[in-house]
Amino acid sequence: MEHIPILKIGEFLVVTIxxxxxxxxxxxxxxxLTNQICKKGAHGLLIDISSLDVVDSFMGRVLGNITAMSRLxxxxxxxxxxxxxxxxxxxxxxxxxxxxxxxxxxxxxxELLRASxxxxxxxxxxxxxE
Amino acid sequence: MVLRNNxxxxxxxxxxxxxxxxxxxxxxxxxxxxxxxxxxLVTAVSELARNMLNFGGGGTVDIExxxxxxxxxxxxxxxxxxxxxxxxxxxxxxGYTTGMGLGLGLGGSMRLVNEFKISSHVGEGTSVVITMWx
Numbered sequence: 001m002e003h004i005p006i007l008k009i010g011e012f013l014v015v016t017i018x019x020x021x022x023x024x025x026x027x028x029x030x031x032x033l034t035n036q037i038c039k040k041g042a043h044g045l046l047i048d049i050s051s052l053d054v055v056d057s058f059m060g061r062v063l064g065n066i067t068a069m070s071r072l073x074x075x076x077x078x079x080x081x082x083x084x085x086x087x088x089x090x091x092x093x094x095x096x097x098x099x100x101x102x103x104x105x106x107x108x109x110x111e112l113l114r115a116s117x118x119x120x121x122x123x124x125x126x127x128x129x130e
Numbered sequence: 131m132v133l134r135n136n137x138x139x140x141x142x143x144x145x146x147x148x149x150x151x152x153x154x155x156x157x158x159x160x161x162x163x164x165x166x167x168x169x170x171l172v173t174a175v176s177e178l179a180r181n182m183l184n185f186g187g188g189g190t191v192d193i194e195x196x197x198x199x200x201x202x203x204x205x206x207x208x209x210x211x212x213x214x215x216x217x218x219x220x221x222x223x224x225g226y227t228t229g230m231g232l233g234l235g236l237g238g239s240m241r242l243v244n245e246f247k248i249s250s251h252v253g254e255g256t257s258v259v260i261t262m263w264x
Contacts, residue, residue: 020151020176022144054151054169056176057234085169093173093238094224 004029006036012044012113013037013075014106018051026062033066037073044113045070046106050081060095067100076116078102080109135195141208142188147179150191154206161195161202162264171204171262174239178208178258181235185228186210186256196261203244203263208256215250222248 004025006015013036021029037045047066049055055063063079070077078101082090090097103109139150154175158168182189189210196203215221222240227233236258240246245261 020144020148022147053155054172054176056173056180057232057238058176058180060234061232085165088166089169089173089242092170092241093177094234094241095232095238 004032006032008040008042009046010110011042012046012110013040013042014046014048016048016051020052020054021059021062026058026065029062030065030069034069034073037070037075043075043117044110045075045077046109046113047077047079048081048106049079049086050083050105052081052086053083055082055086055090055095057093057095060090060093060097063097063100076101076113078109078112080105137193139191139193140188141179141182141191143183147176147183150179151176153193154204157193157195157204158262161204163204163262167262167264170242171260174242174260174262175206177235177239178206178260181258182208182210182212182256184231186212189255198263201264203261205245205259205261208258208260210257211255214252214254214256216252218248218250 004015004017006013015033033045036042047063067077080103082102101112103112139146139153141147141150151172154172155168158171163171179191187210189208192207194205196205220226222236224237225233236248239260243260244263247259248257250256
């Protein structure tokens with residue numbers, strides 16, 4: 001069975017998705033990622049999809065799930081490496097990936113994570129005072 | 131319109147979907163589709179292939195190369211003998227899903243390609259035909 005490796009780079013976890021996933025692989029990936037986040041106490045996760053020349057709605061859902069699960073475990077996820085043609089197609093498909101944070105590449109993704117983890121109070125400027 | 135070439139693919143597993151995506155990409159490149167058109171087509175193919183697998187119990191995909199004047203086109207006909215779709219209009223609405231999906235597969239595919247035709251009969255199966263021109 002396919003195996004998607006998860007690496008620790010500095011204080012973040014990095015997962016590189018290079019193949020299409022099905023239900024089984026998606027579940028395995030989600031399992032492994034959540035376990036690793038807990039085990040390594042990671043506060044940030046970078047999901048590198050720069051190898052993917054196609055992202056369909058199923059993959060979009062997988063990315064959304066991973067982001068949500070990570071958040072529940074106290075980690076922020078950032079998707080990096082969306083190809084231009086993929087970005088164009090995703091918008092036409094109707095997949096805005098609204099709740100998913102993105103960055104151009106791993107480097108910018110790490111900058112984004114460091115910035116947001118460094119100042120937790122400034123996460124959101126929306127909403128009225130309690 | 132002239133039919134130049136065709137091939138029938140059987141779709142029953144994720145591996146078949148991956149092969150179909152690659153075949154579609156290869157044919158699109160050979161026919162001179164630009165990168166955006168290639169990506170849109172392969173994405174639509176992925177959506178419809180997954181639908182066929184998850185809801186239709188697998189099926190066949192007929193790939194045809196078309197030619198109109200000087201333009202080349204690729205047509206893929208997805209046919210399954212699954213349960214069929216009761217309300218096609220509803221199924222085409224964004225966000226509607228009978229499974230665990232995002233409900234974007236049918237409507238989304240239609241937006242990505244040049245021509246889209248769907249027919250379905252409950253208890254008999256579903257057919258979705260998409261065409262992308264160069």
